[in-house]
Amino acid sequence: MRTPNSVLGAHASPLQRAGRTLPFGDERHLLAHQWLVDEAWLLDAQAYEEWLDLLTEDIHYLMPVRVTTAAGAGYDTSPGMAHFDEDKYSLSRRVARFLTEHAWTEDPPSRLRHHLSNVRTFATGDDDHLIAESATLLFRSRGDVREGALVSAGREDLLRRTPDGWKLARRTIMADDAVIRMQNLAIFL
């Protein structure tokens, strides 16, 4: 996955993957995979306060806008624009809003299912950091009769070992649609 430039990511950890995919039997892979599955459960349950606790204080949470460009153009994300380009403060406001009684877009709540697959884990050259790559397919159903909506995306995560367990320090979400087919992104991926 090509890492796109982001406007607000200067504070993010610059650590990159080192070496080949860790074997599926490697403890570090098992750890990262379980972390992602547990996280997906929290996102399905919309347990967003617990989810926020899994993010480091210097989190950078980025979802670029994908654009259709000619082969060889050298870029496939919109320069200077993203869907999410978040730090802990902006994510905390989003979570706080869902916890009010007036976030109409989630009242009644959506039924969410984050399908997780294609997990690959990489070392970083720093024992306290791992990089995990994954695919996610979010199915979101609202109301009784509306058709469900899908977002398909690839992700690259930087996980960090902290005294409180492993936390997410950086996430890049590459949606597979240029035009999002969901009424809003009042969800997390």
Next chain:
Amino acid sequence: MTEYSGVLADVRRGMIPAHIYNDPQVFELEKERVFGRAWIFVAHESEIPDAGDYVVRRVLQDSFIIARDEQGVVRAHFNMCLHRGMQVCRAEMGNASHFRCPYHGWSYRNDGRLTGLPFHQDAYGGEAGFRRKGQRLLPAPNLASYNGLIFISLDPAAEPLADYLGDFRFYLDYYTKQSVSGIQLHGPQRWRVKANWKIGAENFAGDMYHTPHTHTSVVEIGLFREPRAAKRKEGCTYWAHVGGGTTYKLPPGDLDERFRYVGYPQEMVDRMKQNLSADQLKVVGEDGFMISAATIYPNLSFVHNWPKVANTDQVLPFISIRQWQPISEDETEVLSWFAVDAEAPEEFKALSYKAYLMCFGSTGMFEQDDVENWVSLTSTAAGSMARRLLLNSRMGLLEDGTEVAPPLNPEQFHGPGLAHPGYSEFNQRALLARWADHIERPMAGTPRLEMGEAVEEPR
């Protein structure tokens, strides 16, 4: 039009037949008579700054290549090969000197001129069989720009853009002319919502009344300095010719203090003082109103707001330009750009972008709740009961037509058009009245171009 004369008469008195928000027959008329006639925004010049830069944008189903040619001239051409009708450019943005059709290899320069025609002599007998010289992709019937905003009209007889925008240009300048360099656009974010396109246009034109309720949550989480969304009723709405918008009432202060109150650094205020007219500055400095949301008929809207972007009391303004691109009677593609003055300090640009992302666009916390309402409204408007219901859009008027509050006088509001204090639906009615005028008038015949006939050289 007789079958719609009742609908249009109801719309004009502010009683809106609910089915117009989800009616395939109404949408057919809109495609022909609204979008076949009005000036439609397609891009901003800052999106194509260099020779060869292009973006591909649609007006309904019609795809146009908006390109800057080698001479720096902005052009808009229908994205269809003159030969077999293939889409010539299939990327949505990029830089190219030529566009080559992937089907038979016809190629066009970025000014639209046909240059490459494989086997011209063998297949056509050269110029005697097919006159290559002077052929170009079909140009948009009309193209013009204001403050770098590029519009096209599918109506060859469209009035000049300046006349179409009229007095609304006064308000457009606040969003797009804060310095001589104007704005730069980023984006758009694009997403599809199952809502009728008119609902967003009406909402941004004048609906201050929805803010306290729909957007309660963003106030509760401390995103704004003002503790109550109900403050909106102290603002005013204005309507000027082709568009209208909403404002917030600012606390006491002079011009500089009021611009700084919403988060503009003094150097940006100084540039605005040089670039805006005396009356444009009086609306802020003397009248105490700051522009917020607005719509230009039919489907281009603007936002200007000033949330907190960090855990401090500092607020920061952002501007968004958005288009409600109709897909069908019950689906709209939203295109939402972030706009910022090109001369703004880099740090301001970054934080203004952050403010935009938090509030509007595909992930914006305001927009999330708006869309939920509009989707719901659209689906409810589909059935037979909606054909029996006239929605009351007469806010601001008593039954006999007198106004609940008189319009602001020229000393209270220095902008053109008509401004009303507090909550009302004057603007939504004005928008739909223009819509009714278009729906009522059939189109004159559409000119046709034969491929291969001589067409005018580009100017």
